[in-house]
Amino acid sequence: MENNKTAPEIISFLSETKSKIIKTPEILQERYIPPGPPIHRSKEITEMAEYIAQIFRSNIPRHCFIYGKMGTGKTIVTKYIIQEILKKAKDQSKNIHTHMINCKLNRTINSILANIINNLSTTSVGTRGYTIDERIDQLAAVLNKISGHFIFVLDEVDNIADAQKDQTDIFYILTRMATTGEKILPDVTISVISISNDLKFYDTLDGRIKSTFGQTEFIFPPYNAAQLQDILKQRATQAFHENMLDPSVLPLCAAIIAQESGDARRVIELLRNAAEVAERRNKEKITEDDVRGAQAKMEIDRVTATIETLPVQHKIVLYGIAMNSENGYDRLTTGENYDTYKNVCKKTGLDAITLRRFSDIVSELDTINIISARLVSYGRGGKTREITLAFPIGEVKETLMQDATLNVLRHYKLPRGSGFF
């Protein structure tokens, strides 16, 4: 929206001209991994390597558990260590195999096992149609054939569908299958490395798993501002043409993200967006102003993405609140917003939920910071919550209109007359 070029003009502009600011865009992509050991994680690398490398000396499995928030380097450090271990194994002709499974893409025990089997064997098995017991047999056969030490990495393990049962079961299956049961695999050792974003995750695992893992856990703290700045520097020198960065840009990016999350991916994303903003503004170099612009854009993207994935009822509740806000009625009570909500439901032809459920949805929208619900007491007027939209109405409404159920409301005006509607 910052210039008035038409789509064909933009396309031909982008296809025919090279970026004045960005030299190597790949370096600012999420999937790019800088060569060498990940920076500012030497303590974690040393500790993990010392622990896992024990497999070179004995056949005792080395299970461990890694946790830390998003973008704290868990995956990248694990990949690095595994890569080094494989190198060493090759040098020493040791029979070591590794496989990393993203549990965001494989959420059930069955699909995790299928993923491992397909990765290790030359003939692929179907992803459906087998029970878990059959899967275990298939996996045992494959492991037995290859033999050696296997390191399985379960990345983003808190995404496994059934938190209580499946997470426990998958550990149990993998850590025990080589050593116990009817099908003992004499020449196979299995180590499991689990990676989780959820700091409470380890507590929810049950006792037998904890005894298998012992006390071996590695905690990755968020990066601080200075560390984030180093991470940016490492990429910026190669990613941009010379003198494209105002000196204050990297410190500002680092400071913003350090305060928000300490997420290395986010800080790179911020810098990349800032570069794109500067480019669109036809600037000669990236300045603080472009960083602020990028920050605002990322915040809007985050919230619109959240709104899009909301269930229909949540969207309608939010729509009612947005309509009131648009009509100048801010800080309305739960009851008043519920009345608006019922009107909206009537218009869309949907059944209205009860006030009790409505109240829960308000709480949920409050927790994800799309609205702000403040508990107040009006004395005899009762105790309730004052609800305010915590985001620009235009963006919220436009995002909600993408939903087919709500689109019929595009030109709907709340009935005027009595109070807030």
Next chain:
DNA sequence: CCTCCACCGGAACGTGAGGAGT
């Protein structure tokens, strides 16, 4: 100090969808 409003929020239960096992 007591009342009483307009909701809050815990608990128990109902229902339909979807996965696992037979």
Next chain:
DNA sequence: ACTCCTCACGTTCCGGTGGAGG
């Protein structure tokens, strides 16, 4: 194809509550 289970979403019921007004 059929039976269990589990889970998300929603309902019903109800005790609890901060504070202005009596």
